[in-house]
Amino acid sequence: MKLIAHGGVGSPREKDKDVKNAIDRGYQEGMSAFEAVIAVVEELENDPSFNAGIGSKLRLDGSIQMDAAVQSEEDIGAVAAIEEIANPIRAAEIVHDSPYLLLAGGEAAKIAEKHGLKKRELRTEEREKELEEKRKKLKGKDEKKIKDIREFYEKIQGGTVGCVAYHDGKTAAAVSTGGASYCIRGRVGDSPLFGSGFYVGEYGAIVATGKGEEIIKRLSSKRCHDLIKEHGLKEACKIAVEEFPEEHSIGLIAVNQDRIASADNRDMAQAVMKK
Numbered sequence: 001m002k003l004i005a006h007g008g009v010g011s012p013r014e015k016d017k018d019v020k021n022a023i024d025r026g027y028q029e030g031m032s033a034f035e036a037v038i039a040v041v042e043e044l045e046n047d048p049s050f051n052a053g054i055g056s057k058l059r060l061d062g063s064i065q066m067d068a069a070v071q072s073e074e075d076i077g078a079v080a081a082i083e084e085i086a087n088p089i090r091a092a093e094i095v096h097d098s099p100y101l102l103l104a105g106g107e108a109a110k111i112a113e114k115h116g117l118k119k120r121e122l123r124t125e126e127r128e129k130e131l132e133e134k135r136k137k138l139k140g141k142d143e144k145k146i147k148d149i150r151e152f153y154e155k156i157q158g159g160t161v162g163c164v165a166y167h168d169g170k171t172a173a174a175v176s177t178g179g180a181s182y183c184i185r186g187r188v189g190d191s192p193l194f195g196s197g198f199y200v201g202e203y204g205a206i207v208a209t210g211k212g213e214e215i216i217k218r219l220s221s222k223r224c225h226d227l228i229k230e231h232g233l234k235e236a237c238k239i240a241v242e243e244f245p246e247e248h249s250i251g252l253i254a255v256n257q258d259r260i261a262s263a264d265n266r267d268m269a270q271a272v273m274k275k
Helices: 013-026 033-045 088-096 105-114 125-137 150-155 212-218 220-231 233-242
Strands: 002-009 066-071 076-082 102-104 160-167 170-177 198-201 204-210 250-255 260-264 268-274
Touching (some): 002 013, 002 204, 002 250, 013 033, 013 268, 033 160, 066 088, 066 198, 076 088, 076 105, 088 105, 088 170, 102 105, 160 204, 170 204, 204 212, 204 220, 212 220, 220 233, 220 250, 233 250, 233 260, 260 268
Parallel strands (some): 076 102
Antiparallel strands (some): 160 170, 198 204, 204 250, 250 260
16 A cells, blocks of 8 residues: 545645544555545544644635545545535545536535435634634625635635555545635635546546645646656656746645655645555
């Protein structure tokens, strides 16, 4: 098993140990790559210090909407703008095993509940304090129109958790997020979008984290994957990050049968496991 997980670009490297703890808690001997990435991301969702699951950031209206996705070499499952479900990655797993690829909003939550996932209060005191600070910074601005202001757009900061793994000839990727800073209700970033927030292909599995809108425009995970054939895994990650505008954050983790790699233009907490 080769596996690497991250706690989001912008997360300090001091939190490497927390990502490693999530790997140690989530991974069980004998797991497939697909099972492993889901289990590790689930543990990261259970850590309130990361922007996913119980640690999800509050949107400007005080709500929590989350995105998650998982991909095996056989299929894809993703959820967007899902609420109240403590582990969106498990909801994405349900979609992976359905006829669909992406489910959004209330219906995604209903299906998750029908499959045994429990609702949970996800608001934390720390995230409520963060929201108040954000609102103070925006004081005097019309929040209904704020989405159209370039200055506001540039404030958006992502926060994602993710994991990729290779085992026994198979690769897999999983990603989960509570959204971005200064995020309005209904906004969906790169995380649940195939080729943007994640990609599993012939040359490996990749997960991206960072400025979601910019990652979507560049299909960053797919771009990184396509570079692997010519440049190898490590150099592909480096090139994809260097091509990204420096003013926007990005991080990539990747794995294939040959190696594990990562690259970023900000700090990014991460940890590796090889068995």
